Amino acid sequence: MIVAERKPLAEILKMVQGCKRILVLACKGCVTVCSAGGEREAEILASLVRLGLQKEGTNAEVNTASLVRQCDKEYIDSLDQYKGQYDAILSTACGVGVNFIANLRPTEHVYPALNTTFFGGSAEQGIWKEMCAGCGHCVLHFTGGLCPVARCAKSLMNGPCGGSVNGRCEINAETDCVWQMIYDRMGRLERQQELTASAPIRDWSTAGHGGPRKRVREDLTV
Amino acid sequence: MNFTPDIRLFTCHYASQQSCAEGGTVLRGLNFPANITLTRLVCTGRLEETDLLKAFEDGADGVYVVGCPTDSCHNVKGSQRAAKRVASVQKALAELDVEPERLRMYHLERGLHPEFIAAGEEMDALIRRLGPSPFCRKAA
Ligand code: SF4
Numbered sequence: 001m002i003v004a005e006r007k008p009l010a011e012i013l014k015m016v017q018g019c020k021r022i023l024v025l026a027c028k029g030c031v032t033v034c035s036a037g038g039e040r041e042a043e044i045l046a047s048l049v050r051l052g053l054q055k056e057g058t059n060a061e062v063n064t065a066s067l068v069r070q071c072d073k074e075y076i077d078s079l080d081q082y083k084g085q086y087d088a089i090l091s092t093a094c095g096v097g098v099n100f101i102a103n104l105r106p107t108e109h110v111y112p113a114l115n116t117t118f119f120g121g122s123a124e125q126g127i128w129k130e131m132c133a134g135c136g137h138c139v140l141h142f143t144g145g146l147c148p149v150a151r152c153a154k155s156l157m158n159g160p161c162g163g164s165v166n167g168r169c170e171i172n173a174e175t176d177c178v179w180q181m182i183y184d185r186m187g188r189l190e191r192q193q194e195l196t197a198s199a200p201i202r203d204w205s206t207a208g209h210g211g212p213r214k215r216v217r218e219d220l221t222v
Numbered sequence: 223m224n225f226t227p228d229i230r231l232f233t234c235h236y237a238s239q240q241s242c243a244e245g246g247t248v249l250r251g252l253n254f255p256a257n258i259t260l261t262r263l264v265c266t267g268r269l270e271e272t273d274l275l276k277a278f279e280d281g282a283d284g285v286y287v288v289g290c291p292t293d294s295c296h297n298v299k300g301s302q303r304a305a306k307r308v309a310s311v312q313k314a315l316a317e318l319d320v321e322p323e324r325l326r327m328y329h330l331e332r333g334l335h336p337e338f339i340a341a342g343e344e345m346d347a348l349i350r351r352l353g354p355s356p357f358c359r360k361a362a
């Protein structure tokens with residue numbers, strides 16, 4: 001899922017300064033699962049925005065609504081029901097959701113309530129970890145299913161940098177060295193020999209270094 | 223300034239069991255501050271962050287939660303969950319530049335103990351010292 005976290009309140013309050021009617025718009029997708037921007041978090045944020053504005057001596061009508069997803073046109077279209085009712089939409093979706101609203105509602109103000117951080121999963125309750133960087137050229141079949149692009153601080157492709165200590169990354173001692181993990185796991189799978197092959201030079205254009213990416217499925221377009 | 227704070231208390235069924243006896247007259251008889259409004263919950267674990275924030279929106283100057291001791295909560299982890307939510311709202315209050323101690327969590331044995339009264343008195347004294355809520359909606 002896409003993992004995100006609420007922006008500092010001061011930053012959010014500055015965005016909506018001067019707005020008299022604000023719609024805090026939750027998303028029931030990833031940000032609900034990572035407890036950053038679902039209905040519950042939107043209610044909390046709406047309350048905090050009201051309090052923050054009250055403290056500054058201003059008042060605004062701050063309401064909440066939620067969409068199944070903010071990354072599909074059909075759901076964004078349902079915002080028609082609020083037409084003219086709000087000065088600003090404060091979206092608690094990931095950056096994709098905010099972009100979708102900006103694309104599809106050319107004259108409406110939309111602001112991001114979250115910082116979108118990474119693709120990851122919940123390692124344990126309340127803790128999320130990055131697992132994939134969406135590089136567009138997956139190598140997990142070479143690495144025992146553990147990602148060196150997202151999980152190695154240097155995105156190394158041919159083994160560890162040599163700086164790890166006791167299995168921990170030299171960049172951040174709280175993080176496991178993924179290359180140590182790959183080596184150990186490939187050993188358990190009796191596939192360690194495969195690691196002696198050199199990984200080819202990568203084409204990073206698929207990783208976004210070639211500009212925004214787009215995927216077309218001819219069989220699905222109408 | 224003559225300031226009587228509006229204080230809201232959320233407490234679980236167990237921690238407050240005898241506190242509500244005889245319509246609260248027992249509490250008043252023990253000098254429990256009259257400016258504290260008590261809301262009884264089945265379990266403090268049921269408390270949402272929005273309940274705490276709503277209390278401030280409704281004009282509370284201070285809010286506190288009384289749940290079971292962390293190691294002997296009737297519902298095992300209810301009061302621990304409440305403490306986490308209190309901590310989260312305290313952080314948000316700090317972000318808004320408001321004294322986080324306007325909101326507090328207490329873990330007390332069940333029943334009506336001197337500590338239950340003392341917590342109320344402590345909260346009352348604290349909020350009197352801090353003064354009125356900076357979320358000044360009350361005038362409206
Ligand atoms: S190799 Fe690329 S696509 Fe595969 S998990 Fe890592 S970042 Fe994601």
Ligand code: SF4
Nearest residue numbers: 152160161169170177
């Ligand atoms: S210590 Fe391991 S994870 Fe960290 S940068 Fe080096 S190879 Fe990558």
